[in-house]
Amino acid sequence: MQRIHYFITTTLSIALFACGQGEQHKNRNSRQQDSLAMREQFATSPTLDANTAISHMKYDQGLEVQLVAAEPMVVAPVAMTFDERGRMWVVEMTGFMPDTVGTGEDKPDGKIVILEDTTGDGVMDKRTVFLDSLVLPRAVCLIENGVLVATPPQLWFIENNNDKPGKRTLVDDQYAAGGNVEHQPNGLLRAMDNWIYNAKSDRRYRKAGNKWLKETTHFRGQWGITQDNQGRVYYNNNSENLLGDYFPPGLGGANPQQQNAAGFDERIVPDNRTYPIHPTPGVNRGYMKGTLDDSLRLVNFTAACGPLIYRGNLLPATYQGNAFVAEPSANLIKRNILSDSSYVVKGVQAYQGKEFLASTDERFRPVDLKTGPDGALYIADMYRGILQHKTYITGYLKNEVKMRSLTQPLNCGRIYRVVPAGKQAAKPAVPNSPAALTEQLKSPNGAQRDKAQQLIIDQQLVALAPALRDLLVNGHDPVIQTHALWTLEGLQQLTIEDINGVWKASDAALKIQALAALPAVLNGSNINAATVALDSLSDNPYLAPVVAYLLPVVTKLDKANGSKLENKMIKAYAPNRYVAAALVNNATNREAALLKQVIAWNPDTTLVLRRQLEAVLKNAENKAFAKKMEELRKTLPRGYKIFNTVCQTCHGKHGEGIASMAPPLNESNWVNGNKKAFISIVLYGLTGPVEVHGKLYKAPEINGDMPGIGGSDEFNDADIAQLLTFLRSAWKNKADKVSAADIQQVRKQFNGRQKPFTAAELSN
Template sequence: MRYRFYLIGLSLWLAACNSGGDKKTGSSSDSLTIREKYATSPVSDAKTAISQMAVEKGLEVQLVAAEPLVTVPVAMTFDEKGRMWVVEMTGYMPDTVGTGEDIPNGKIVILEDTNQDGVADKRTVFIDSLVLPRAICLVENGILIAEPPKLSFIEINNDKPGKRTLVDDKYTEGGNVEHQPNGLLRAMDNWIYNAKSDKRYRKVGNKWVKELTHFRGQWGISQDNYGRLFYNNNSENVLGDYFPAGLGAHNPQQKNVSGYDEKIVADNRVYPARATTGVNRGYMKGTLNDSLRLVNMTAACSPLVYRGALLGKAYDNNIFVAEPSGNLIKRNIIKDSGYIVKGQQAYAHQEFLTSTDERFRPVSLYDGPDGSLYVLDMYRGIIQHKTYLTPYLKNEIKSRNLTNPLNCGRIYRIVPAGTHPRATIIENDPAHLLALLSNPNGWLRDKAQQMIIDHHYTTLVPALRALLQQKDSLYTQAHALWTLEGLGALQITDVMVLLHQANPYAQVQGLAALPAVINAANGKAVLSELALMQKNVFLAPYVALLLPALPTQLHTEVEQLKMQLVEAYANDPYVADAVINSMAGKEIELQQRLKNWNPDTTLVLAKRLKRVIKDIENHRKASMDESLQKTYPRGAVLFKTVCQTCHGADGDGIQSLAPPLNQSEIVTGDKHKLAAIVLFGLTGPVTVAGKQYKAPEISGDMPGIGSNDEFSDKDIAEVLSYIRGAWSNRAAKVVEKDIQEVRKQYKGRQKSFTIGELK
């Protein structure tokens, strides 16, 4: 009876928060009925869980592994034996306050199908005693393991860990579990890329190399058949790069480079099969519809470019996105228009896969060696991390007992109905691997390339060069090209084979590989080629992105090419940003040269250059010295943990995530209003330094941390004092009493503020 009264009260409270929605639908009683229907959240075994799923007609979901063979899977990869190496994040959110998250109970396990019936039946623990591990990648004779804050390489000796090498002791700097680097995608260009990160890695001989690249995404990263990268954040469907991953990141003062971190699919709507009241902001107007179902993405993750071929041609190059808060998987159809990549949702008002089981939590999607689409399901109630957990969601978790159990986890595959794929074993034979470079399954092509490189099969170099001549298969050519690059055998003549083709996508592959082979000796010949190619509108941005890689010995010729690009494409945002990218530290010089040629300040290049120069000046004025960190040590730590991952270490914001804190009137203004935002959150547009930021340029919502017991009022005061004194900000400190006064003023408040309310 008490539970019914709770439902009635919560239903009326929801109605009030939704500003009169009941008048239109009479939904107070409807909401109660829906809530009663989903009042409990029973735990289903894996087979029952599949019966609660609906997938597109003609396909079916098959079970590959379930507890106790696997628990809390969050990432995986396949080896050449068809075995799954799975990351188990066992310690994630044992309860609503994260009790015991620091216990070393995470594992990397190997799952194997020994009897070839399509279901894993053998579990081998490769390594245990890890704290919240999050990503892995097989390389040569070992495995990269991301265990915050470290990235380590561990040799594999008969499925047991051997020598350990520390690759990066700051793989994750700050951030909580939801906002730390992950992915470790071994891409076509032989570099390993990450989501929620601006770093990439590569093993060269016995050494690991780390480079800065573009900041990308939040959880999960994927590549298409051309090696372009795709990613997203929790409120955006698909983001990605138009241009090669290795280009365009040479100017650290340039925050955004057109063609990178672009919105590929702007439609973020979702269509769950059940009421999804258990989302962090379910109390806010517009978060749920009249059926109490999620309206827009709130936990989008792991975008996957499907390249497996098994599902059929209609699915090739589709991008699938997991949405664990909505208990669904979305399908998007992607198309190229020149070098611009755009897409749309595959269906109107429905999804590729949905479940009526609230505990179905798909968090990672993968292509498999058998061509299947693999789904990792954490299968649990709590999916939101404690840092941003609202009182509303805590109540949802309590009311349906979503905390337990904690020992579940499933791996599924999606296949054509009636098919029964078996583990695909790749023979470690040079000739066999060479043939796989032409396989329709992109996963197999990737793995063949990696194995040839890892085993240093240089005897294949002549055959790889022969594959470059097969103009009827661009995918084969691309893999042959990058396999040569990975072997250290790529030559300028190999690249020229692609540059001289009529297919512009082949030419792009050649351009992307040029930095590996261009030098002073061949530079003039290459520059002559580029001078001709820049006249092609499609190829011009790629040529401009290559400017930083051109030999310094040919300064005069390079500058001539640069001015040709400027004069022809000063109003092209892609070329303009690429040219600025090539002028790190020489932006003023470029500005003067531009004025000498054309003083028109409305040119795209002029406007973008002005913005970068202003950012540089702001950085010069910035003050992030050690004294500030010594004054507010706890504030500095909380900034890195809670704020930096969205607003940037420099306080200048991160595209697609959050606006600047540096020079923000909100940060430096009324400290009580700032405290209210941090405690309760902020939703909707916000203006910083005269510019309005709103979705989809940034996430439309910033969650509050006022209900997080981990942070005291003194802690919150410190972090606010820290950001009010950081960079170019010069505002008065915040004290514990200020936070207490704001809590008292808004006692009982649940929902986020809007800027309008605060004014």
């Protein structure tokens, strides 16, 4: 009883203080009384065994959650994939946040494990450690005779010798350089176009013989990445339900000065509301007004991750093509329904007031979702108390962890599958011949189609080209035809004749796939005929953006015809934001000349193409400070490092901001302005709308909250002072230095404060 009284009293005082109310118990309102009752009811957070944990879940009627694996079979799973035998390859991030200060987080205790069901009962009973001694591994991808493994900062390809690691090849030594565990590249999605894409990254990879190719692409997301039946990719950031692309992922990324290209990183589902089925006070900003509702439940996404476009055939047909998003902070999984209008994809939440799946177990942490080879929806549950990384963890959350003993245990983890009620998911037969793989390309399960395409390419089954060409011509299903097209491309058997045939067909979405694949077959001998076809296809507004994205490869082979096509598209589509973005992509290092050309043709200052070119020119100007930045790196090394590990992940490498994440730092009135206000933001955070450069930034255009780092044990006052001095000197910024004494003065003034500031508070 004494412990409960202490719990209630402490909690109330924290809630009152954090909300800045400063009044005593006599001023409690009914909301606080309700909150106290809820806190007393959920004063503990017991560790449940896996089967008991299922009984704490609520999910769609007609479905059933089944246990696939639990500790000690699997521990702290954060990513998973399936091989051709139906085995699961799981990434175990065992070392994540052993306590609230991350003690020992750099220990090499992460693993890549293979889980197998040898008895056929649907439960994994065999565990093989393929790779161990990893520091915070985050992603795995199977390709040819090996495995891609992401461990910061490297990306490795490791040959598989009978489930034992063989020769290692370093694919990228800067794959996850900078940032922290919440803000480093991950995903390794082997997409339909045969490239490997990542979240929190602007790179893609592809194995070509014994070489690894690396190319720049659009920057995407934060944690997790998935694709639909057209090969378009989807992702999110921690506070955004679902983001994604309208066009094939390989288009664009050619102009390094271009940011925020229309049609990429679009807000697919703008509704970020969540509906937990129990109080969720253990979120990093639970003390902030609006973070929790009157029943202490999370209002909006704060840890969105692991998105999945369900392409299976086991769940009812109404789930096909739906987007599922994990929210581990609120112990739930969201379902969204997507629809196409022209090339634009939009989505809405499937329900209001409820979720696809939600649990009353605070330790249920779904972080990755996959469609299995059996068509079921699989869930990787990290199952632990602490979810927030030490860089951003608040004093409030530290107290929540302490009160409910959320640090331990660290040796749990579960994987579940969702299936129709009363139905056991059948393990599919392993394809044992080239003909079986061809047949598998017709599977109603997208995971099976993907695997068949990958295996045909990995095994270089070029003898299947005639059968694949027959599928492309006579498949009668655009989804199957798309796989046939890209399988031919992966085998290097695709021809210009194949693509011409698709262009003459009726399905417009399939024509886009053929356009996206065109660079694989374009050469000097067919460029003239191709440009004639592209000129005709560009008349179709649905196809025009993709045609425009092909201009760089067309112009490289035929400058005259490329310029002619570009000029035609400028005059036809300059007001179109999607085509304009593609034209800017083609204007690398000649943006000023193109802008002059556009103004001479049409001096309208509001023209979309003109405004996009002006934005790119400004961005190029801002990047021309390499020498200055190098000097700052030498003179302010700690500040430079913190910027690269913490700030740039949301504000961009060049301080120009990132769409859906954060506004610019370069020339920001907050960075260059009042020193005390800037220190306050960095120490305690900023919430709500903020005006930068005369533009008002607010959610959902950006993440509505910037976390402070003043409560982090990673950085002392001298570190933070050096960071702020760095920011106030970087790029075009020209403001005076910040000292450790300045930091201490602000800390003293706001001693005990936890909640972030609003812009209005700091402007007074």
